[in-house]
Amino acid sequence: MTPINQNTRAKGKQFRLVKFFAYASFIILILFSFPFSVVISQQAKDILMRSYENYALLVGENLNHQVFQNFSIPVSRRYGHISLREKEQYELLDRVVRNTIHGFNVDIVNIYAIRQGVIAYSTESRALGKKVKTSPGYDKAVNGEHSSGVLAKGDNLWGLGIERIGGEKKLRTYIPFRGVNPFTGENEIFGVFELIQDMTQEYRSIVKLQYFIFGLSTLIMGLIFVALILIVRKAERIIEERAREQMELEAQLNQAERLAALGQMCAGVSHEIRNPLGIIRSTAELMGGMDDANDSQKKLSGVIIEESSRLNNIVTEFLDFARPLKPNLQDCYLEEVLDKNLQFLEPELDKKKIAVHHNLDGRSLKLRADPQLLYRTFLNIFVNAVQSIENGGTITVNVEEAKNHYVVRIEDTGCGISQENLSKIFDPFFSTKETGTGLGASIVRNIIEAHGGSIRIESEEGTGTKVTIELPRG
Ligand SMILES: Nc1ncnc2c1ncn2[C@@H]1O[C@H](COP(=O)(O)OP(=O)(O)OP(=O)(O)O)[C@@H](O)[C@H]1O
Ligand SMILES: [Mg+2]
Numbered sequence: 001m002t003p004i005n006q007n008t009r010a011k012g013k014q015f016r017l018v019k020f021f022a023y024a025s026f027i028i029l030i031l032f033s034f035p036f037s038v039v040i041s042q043q044a045k046d047i048l049m050r051s052y053e054n055y056a057l058l059v060g061e062n063l064n065h066q067v068f069q070n071f072s073i074p075v076s077r078r079y080g081h082i083s084l085r086e087k088e089q090y091e092l093l094d095r096v097v098r099n100t101i102h103g104f105n106v107d108i109v110n111i112y113a114i115r116q117g118v119i120a121y122s123t124e125s126r127a128l129g130k131k132v133k134t135s136p137g138y139d140k141a142v143n144g145e146h147s148s149g150v151l152a153k154g155d156n157l158w159g160l161g162i163e164r165i166g167g168e169k170k171l172r173t174y175i176p177f178r179g180v181n182p183f184t185g186e187n188e189i190f191g192v193f194e195l196i197q198d199m200t201q202e203y204r205s206i207v208k209l210q211y212f213i214f215g216l217s218t219l220i221m222g223l224i225f226v227a228l229i230l231i232v233r234k235a236e237r238i239i240e241e242r243a244r245e246q247m248e249l250e251a252q253l254n255q256a257e258r259l260a261a262l263g264q265m266c267a268g269v270s271h272e273i274r275n276p277l278g279i280i281r282s283t284a285e286l287m288g289g290m291d292d293a294n295d296s297q298k299k300l301s302g303v304i305i306e307e308s309s310r311l312n313n314i315v316t317e318f319l320d321f322a323r324p325l326k327p328n329l330q331d332c333y334l335e336e337v338l339d340k341n342l343q344f345l346e347p348e349l350d351k352k353k354i355a356v357h358h359n360l361d362g363r364s365l366k367l368r369a370d371p372q373l374l375y376r377t378f379l380n381i382f383v384n385a386v387q388s389i390e391n392g393g394t395i396t397v398n399v400e401e402a403k404n405h406y407v408v409r410i411e412d413t414g415c416g417i418s419q420e421n422l423s424k425i426f427d428p429f430f431s432t433k434e435t436g437t438g439l440g441a442s443i444v445r446n447i448i449e450a451h452g453g454s455i456r457i458e459s460e461e462g463t464g465t466k467v468t469i470e471l472p473r474g
Helices: 003-079 087-101 136-142 200-289 295-322 334-351 371-388 440-450
Strands: 108-113 118-122 147-152 169-180 187-198 330-333 354-358 366-369 393-401 405-412 454-460 464-472
Touching: 003 087, 003 147, 003 169, 003 187, 003 200, 087 108, 087 118, 136 147, 136 169, 136 187, 169 200, 200 295, 295 440, 330 334, 330 371, 334 354, 334 371, 334 393, 334 405, 366 371, 366 464, 371 393, 371 405, 371 440, 371 464, 440 454
Parallel strands: 354 393
Antiparallel strands: 108 118, 108 187, 147 169, 169 187, 330 366, 393 405, 405 464, 454 464
16 A cells, blocks of 8 residues: 555544544534523523512412402401302402402402302302312412412423423412401401413413524534535545545656656667668668669669668657657747648648648747647647548647647547557557557657646547647747
8 A cells, every 4th residue: 555545544534533523513412402492491481480470479469458458348347247149249359359450461360268168259250159179389378378380281292391382371370368357356368369370472482482592503503514514525525636646646757767767778779770770771772773783683672771761760759759858949839830730741631531620820829849849749649630530530620828828629530549548548659550659649748748738638439539738838
């Protein structure tokens, strides 16, 4: 494993930890935000209940006073006894009670007669005369203590504090009815007031608040979670990209090292071959030119001259490939170089019925480059394109100007390159042609890179090939 891979894995692990924290904190917050919202709303409910209870106590005290002063005392004096079965007495009490609670937020008032154990008075006529259902609150009031409790219609689901919005909520308060017995002169508890207040509206707001807090905290955490995951994903992608670039760079370095060694060897061998080759060629020329040479000797020396010059070309290509490239930079024009290429190839293009489309007319594409090297580069590309086209086709040359560079696209409608071969195209000596050296594409890349540019080849078998070159303007 390379150090790069180890590095990437270590970083991957770091991010796995970040992801784990993101998921864990999201789950923890979901788990805690609900109890949190329940606690907050419970506190609000307690405060609401206490304020209703205090309110009820105040009303109760007032009621106690009013009923005692304006009903109990006058009635006892007038009739000598209190009996609410008598219409007159009942109506007086009803008036006193209704006047007292008028304008206060109290829904129902019941007055219990302790001795008889019945509801002696009620603002709701249907409750009148009903037997008392004893409850801890009622018993407390009988013993002189007040107390409150919530009357709810079962909507606290599973007892977990999860409540449906819309349930009816009332507060019931029991208050002892005290007074001084006009006959004995002693402090006594005559009965029990039961006050019922409706707090549904306020309660509903609190339950809504509870769901709002829960929803909001889940939403905020959800957003943070999504943001965190997106950041982690992005960081992972960047790291992967970096690792890939580094690996490519390493591969290029290895390739460059191999090529350098190969180049040195080629240069040495080519140089050694060229000298004797020159001697062979000039000797053959001499032999062919001799006066006493017969026809077959002349023909044979012609073959030697032809083959030795082909060999010379190959050796020259080897040397080109092997020699370190130092472009002789000067101001030149891209459209001139490409035009010259196309003019040179015209007879071949005509022969193979290849149409050329380009966007060079009337343009002035100035750049700093070595025009000879550029000429050889584009020639190699054009020759490959021409060779790929069998029965007529098209070559399209498109030059675009970017801010600091030119983008040259050369497309052909030839045989295309298989995926497998596409990856080998820049390997020296890779060729699918019988007479090809397989150095053309390598030389092209060397030249382009020596100019600080880049080359990319895309191709689809059976459809054609597109070569994209980026060249700095210099
Ligand atoms: N435009 C193209 N269309 C189809 N195949 C192509 C094209 N350009 C390159 N190739 C393929 O890539 C191979 C390598 O190309 P390269 O130019 O390096 O060598 P070559 O053309 O075979 O030989 P030479 O050294 O004479 O150029 C070719 O043999 C061919 O299979
Ligand atoms: Mg070629």
